[in-house]
Amino acid sequence: QSALTQPRSVSGSPGQSVTISCTGTSSDVGGYNYVSWYQQHPGKAPKLMIYDVSKRPSGVPDRFSGSKSGNTASLTISGLQAEDEADYYCCSYAGSYTLSVVFGGGTKLTVL
């Protein structure tokens, strides 16, 4: 299994919206609605931001939203704030044969 493909970096100004893509295959992202997204600040553990493609855990601002089309999932952050600057990772179930999970390579979000 290969890692999911994410852009290395994205950026935006405060108040703007940014979208981070996560491309896989029909064996992972495209085959199941089990995509999750994690935010990681430097030196910290990842934090769950989105699960089941588009659901938000309690406490995550509604500025964060997720979607999926075909083999590509997306995380959109609207109304960018300085504290959103972090690394973001997507994750997907990778199939009933291996019962495994695969992560994306990560995207560095810079708030300008």
Next chain:
Amino acid sequence: QVQLQESGPGLVKPSQTLSLTCTVSGGSISSGSYYWSWIRQPAGKGLEWIGRIYTSGSTNYNPSLKSRVTISVDTSKNQFSLKLSSVTAADTAVYYCARGGETYRFDPWGQGTLVTVSS
């Protein structure tokens, strides 16, 4: 709420076995429909799922690591553990333990522990 904490040696020699334990607090490791996972992150790189265990003892491992990985659980101690054999420098990483949910989401995570493989 549930919290996880990793523990174990921070330095392991090449060819030896890396051993880590994750202690779960704030709730029983056996409650709910959860499983317990290990995930690692080499410095400056992305996350890699290592494997998971249910409290029944059923396990699944990353195919790329399967031959070297063993995950076990001790429900009496509210702990689960990772053993990775025949380590090399490529296994140097921050190792996280995390709780997994029904739809393959991980929440919460431990704070992570750095393991360096070096002689």
